[in-house]
Amino acid sequence: MNRLTIGLKQAGLRLTPQRVAICKILAESKDHPTAMMIYHQLLPQFPTLSLATVYKTLNVLKSMGLVHTLGDAGDGAEHFDADLTPHINLVCVRCNSVVDFDEGLIHAVQQAVEQRSGYEIQGARIVYYGLCPQCRVNGTAKQQESAQ
Amino acid sequence: MNRLTIGLKQAGLRLTPQRVAICKILAESKDHPTAMMIYHQLLPQFPTLSLATVYKTLNVLKSMGLVHTLGDAGDGAEHFDADLTPHINLVCVRCNSVVDFDEGLIHAVQQAVEQRSGYEIQGARIVYYGLCPQCRVNGTAKQQESAQ
DNA sequence: TTTGCTTCAGAAAATGATTTTCCATAGGAG
DNA sequence: CTCCTATGGAAAATCATTTTCTGAAGCAAA
Ligand SMILES: [Mn+2]
Ligand SMILES: [Mn+2]
Ligand SMILES: [Zn+2]
Ligand SMILES: [Zn+2]
Numbered sequence: 639m640n641r642l643t644i645g646l647k648q649a650g651l652r653l654t655p656q657r658v659a660i661c662k663i664l665a666e667s668k669d670h671p672t673a674m675m676i677y678h679q680l681l682p683q684f685p686t687l688s689l690a691t692v693y694k695t696l697n698v699l700k701s702m703g704l705v706h707t708l709g710d711a712g713d714g715a716e717h718f719d720a721d722l723t724p725h726i727n728l729v730c731v732r733c734n735s736v737v738d739f740d741e742g743l744i745h746a747v748q749q750a751v752e753q754r755s756g757y758e759i760q761g762a763r764i765v766y767y768g769l770c771p772q773c774r775v776n777g778t779a780k781q782q783e784s785a786q
Numbered sequence: 787m788n789r790l791t792i793g794l795k796q797a798g799l800r801l802t803p804q805r806v807a808i809c810k811i812l813a814e815s816k817d818h819p820t821a822m823m824i825y826h827q828l829l830p831q832f833p834t835l836s837l838a839t840v841y842k843t844l845n846v847l848k849s850m851g852l853v854h855t856l857g858d859a860g861d862g863a864e865h866f867d868a869d870l871t872p873h874i875n876l877v878c879v880r881c882n883s884v885v886d887f888d889e890g891l892i893h894a895v896q897q898a899v900e901q902r903s904g905y906e907i908q909g910a911r912i913v914y915y916g917l918c919p920q921c922r923v924n925g926t927a928k929q930q931e932s933a934q
Numbered sequence: 935t936t937t938g939c940t941t942c943a944g945a946a947a948a949t950g951a952t953t954t955t956c957c958a959t960a961g962g963a964g
Numbered sequence: 965c966t967c968c969t970a971t972g973g974a975a976a977a978t979c980a981t982t983t984t985c986t987g988a989a990g991c992a993a994a
Contacts, residue, residue, distance in 0.1 A: 709857030
């Protein structure tokens, strides 16, 4: 029973096994999964699970503000983040990984935005993208996708 | 002749009228347009313009690092930003507007990420989303932007 | 338990933004 | 002018995401 399932219940939605499982993955994973990733991770446990169910649940959670979306990470799919605290996400455009990065300054930034923008802030999408350390190393002899 | 067209030329690409026009819109607009917005804006000038041409050009510019993408703003389309300097973008999830927000702290954040992450940073996507002041005033009514 | 109403998951079809394919042509090099 | 490659545009394809439809639960009252 985590923050997400509690939120669903408080909204009057039924806590079906599928929804609970999706919430569990979101709450426990640190890899900012896509709908497809969650689907494949749950398929062994729910052989008849439908991708539509995953998408529907994710959309419910998002519309309730219980999860954020980071946009695509070079793989053409939406990545979800259940960590609502202000933080930086690092995207590697080669291996499409998404990891968190701790930087205290970001809290002050969020406060500045909330106080000075006049917006009713609902969430943030703070992403820096580039090459992760591992892909930088492998990149010295990397695949050049230009010119033939 | 702006930074974008210069970049295209230096890359050995031809400066066709379509590409120049697309670069001009990107360099001069502050509204973070989508491919569709650019297409409609240029249609009077180029009646035979194809959306595919717009997408192709945008992808070239992006792959060269001359523009950034902010992800969707609630309208299901990718928004482009030609301003590469570190800055905050404010998205209104109701009217789907995207505006810049000046906050000096963000420069320090970028420096911290570059120095401590180990990543080869190529760009950033810093977006706060919520309701803009105007949409806040207009209350909970939906689809208020295009009034009758 | 039975009845009646509502919600849900899943399969399939639809949607729509973006990409790809194909081809006639423009334009640079020689 | 003649080759040759890069380009724009029309149309088709792709593919992540959404919607539709339907039978099966869940739930509560009798
Ligand atoms: Mn995160
Ligand atoms: Mn901007
Ligand atoms: Zn990587
Ligand atoms: Zn607004």
